[in-house]
Amino acid sequence: xxxxxxxxxxxxxxxxxxxxxxxxxxxxxxxxxxxxxxxxxxxxxxxxxxxxxxxxxxxxxxxxxxxxxxxxxxxxxxxxxxxxxxxxxxxxxxxxxxxxxxxxxxxxxxxxxxxxxxxxxxxxxxxxxxxxxxxxxxxxxxxxxxxxxxxxxxxxxxxxxxxxxxxxxxxxxxxxxxxxxxxxxxxxxxxxxxxxxxxxxxxxxxxxxxxxxxxxxxxxxxxxxxxxxxxxxxxxxxxxxxxxxxxxxxxxxxxxxxxxxxxxxxxxxxxxxxxxxxxxxxxxxxxxxxxxxxxxxxxxxx
Amino acid sequence: xxxxxxxxxxxxxxxxxxxxxxxxxxxxxxxxxxxxxxxxxxxxxxxxxxxxxxxxxxxxxxxxxxxxxxxxxxxxxxxxxxxxxxxxxxxxxxxxxxxxxxxxxxxxxxxxxxxxxxxxxxxxxxxxxxxxxxxxxxxxxxxxxxxxxxxxxxxxxxxxxxxxxxxxxxxxxxxxxxxxxxxxxxxxxxxxxxxxxxxxxxxxxxxxxxxxxxxxxxxxxxxxx
Numbered sequence: 001x002x003x004x005x006x007x008x009x010x011x012x013x014x015x016x017x018x019x020x021x022x023x024x025x026x027x028x029x030x031x032x033x034x035x036x037x038x039x040x041x042x043x044x045x046x047x048x049x050x051x052x053x054x055x056x057x058x059x060x061x062x063x064x065x066x067x068x069x070x071x072x073x074x075x076x077x078x079x080x081x082x083x084x085x086x087x088x089x090x091x092x093x094x095x096x097x098x099x100x101x102x103x104x105x106x107x108x109x110x111x112x113x114x115x116x117x118x119x120x121x122x123x124x125x126x127x128x129x130x131x132x133x134x135x136x137x138x139x140x141x142x143x144x145x146x147x148x149x150x151x152x153x154x155x156x157x158x159x160x161x162x163x164x165x166x167x168x169x170x171x172x173x174x175x176x177x178x179x180x181x182x183x184x185x186x187x188x189x190x191x192x193x194x195x196x197x198x199x200x201x202x203x204x205x206x207x208x209x210x211x212x213x214x215x216x217x218x219x220x221x222x223x224x225x226x227x228x229x230x231x232x233x234x235x236x237x238x239x240x241x242x243x244x245x246x247x248x249x250x251x252x253x254x255x256x257x258x259x260x261x262x263x264x265x266x267x268x269x270x271x272x273x274x275x276x277x278x279x280x281x282x283x284x285x286x287x288x289x290x291x292x293x294x295x296x297x298x299x300x301x302x
Numbered sequence: 303x304x305x306x307x308x309x310x311x312x313x314x315x316x317x318x319x320x321x322x323x324x325x326x327x328x329x330x331x332x333x334x335x336x337x338x339x340x341x342x343x344x345x346x347x348x349x350x351x352x353x354x355x356x357x358x359x360x361x362x363x364x365x366x367x368x369x370x371x372x373x374x375x376x377x378x379x380x381x382x383x384x385x386x387x388x389x390x391x392x393x394x395x396x397x398x399x400x401x402x403x404x405x406x407x408x409x410x411x412x413x414x415x416x417x418x419x420x421x422x423x424x425x426x427x428x429x430x431x432x433x434x435x436x437x438x439x440x441x442x443x444x445x446x447x448x449x450x451x452x453x454x455x456x457x458x459x460x461x462x463x464x465x466x467x468x469x470x471x472x473x474x475x476x477x478x479x480x481x482x483x484x485x486x487x488x489x490x491x492x493x494x495x496x497x498x499x500x501x502x503x504x505x506x507x508x509x510x511x512x513x514x515x516x517x518x519x520x521x522x523x524x525x526x527x
Contacts, residue, residue, distance in 0.1 A: 004406075004409055007406055014394075015394055018394040019394060205394075207390075208392050208393065208394070210390075211390045211391070211392060212392070212403075212407070213375075213376070213379075214350060214352070214379065214384055214390070215379065215384075215403065215404050215407065215451065216376045216377070216378075216379035216380035216404065216407050216408065216455070217376060217403075217407040218373070218376045218407065219372075219373070219376075221376075221406075221407050301372075
């Protein structure tokens with residue numbers, strides 16, 4: 001059992017080396033395939049970052065009745081903080097609200113003058129709430145507020161924000177779907193190109209496969225070295241592709257950072273390096289080995 | 303014992319072999335002769351299980367070759383050595399590796415393979431060319447390697463399909479003498495050829511085919527066109 005396996009591995013390595021031109025071409029195509037796949041992996045990271053960033057900016061504001069006691073509001077804040085759906089809360093007191101209002105309208109004398117004419121602070125205290133998942137959590141938080149604190153709450157701007165939350169959610173879902181579909185199509189194309197390259201590689205040695213059959217080699221013994229070659233293609237392509245990606249993302253990262261909402265491509269690459277290598281090894285080796293296995297089948301019928 | 307029992311082969315309505323009855327005893331040297339297209343190669347291909355007869359049976363030691371399952375075919379073929387006109391060597395393997403390959407597929411141990419392969423290289427006179435690839439060998443040398451590979455597993459039957467077709471007269475006689483020597487050592491040799499001079503000088507059994515039919519079968523026969 002071990003002797004043929006040893007021979008198969010040795011022969012596969014020797015064939016890879018002796019058939020250099022074909023091996024180089026196949027590895028080259030496979031590098032492109034893996035690079036495209038890694039690029040889509042990175043694109044997925046970028047898209048998630050954009051969507052997360054948009055989601056992080058979404059919040060709802062709870063405005064309290066003007067006579068609501070600050071302690072009461074802080075108690076409500078604590079209650080809300082205990083909810084698992086709540087990611088963050090900011091308390092804006094009446095005076096803080098006034099300061100922010102003045103700051104915002106500092107170039108609008110008419111508004112500032114009107115404020116002075118009123119004499120007192122007309123703004124209410126509020127809580128700005130951010131949810132873990134804006135789509136599903138905001139309705140819950142809104143209900144929670146409605147049910148428990150209806151008497152002190154003046155207004156929750158959930159209804160006004162609902163539409164924009166819906167839009168962002170729908171954008172995020174569509175983006176994910178489009179990303180997945182586009183990835184499947186493009187990755188499918190590059191995989192097909194690699195598979196066809198492997199088929200051509202096997203086609204170039206079809207006569208030899210026939211000879212092996214006629215000399216009495218079993219199908220498994222003939223297939224073995226080709227599968228080993230396929231595995232070698234996958235491993236070498238993974239190593240080269242990883243270095244290429246490393247260089248490309250390192251070079252591009254500073255230039256693209258501002259376009260990608262401060263998303264650091266290079267950091268994302270290095271943080272996920274093990275997954276990326278794993279992904280490439282699995283796809284590269286599976287493509288090489290399975291591609292060879294399938295491609296050789298038709299020549300084993302002699 | 304090899305038996306062709308009323309074997310016919312038809313391709314698209316064209317009879318390549320027509321009702322062939324032929325028996326070949328162990329350790330015989332039989333030449334199968336005929337012009338190109340007479341059906342010699344088809345007969346050989348049926349014997350090695352590359353083609354199936356349209357009618358009739360090809361039996362080798364009472365085993366119907368066309369009934370051998372694909373996964374068992376390699377074991378059957380290891381009992382038969384085959385030499386082709388176009389050598390059919392593995393181009394990315396050296397002379398030594400081509401001979402060793404036949405033994406590797408039979409899962410012989412490394413040591414035995416090395417000893418036997420070197421012995422065969424000595425018999426075929428290519429000990430000093432063992433590390434050369436087929437592209438670095440002459441036609442005669444390639445054919446000697448092919449014969450070396452064919453006898454590597456000490457087969458009971460050696461089939462040579464036009465083994466001298468691509469060789470000059472000197473190399474032709476090298477190969478013929480090698481086949482005679484292998485036969486003398488106890489292997490059945492079936493030589494398919496249209497080389498009149500070679501056949502006539504052998505003084506062995508000659509089976510003549512013409513347009514797919516067996517027209518003559520003579521001990522110490524001649525190639526009569």
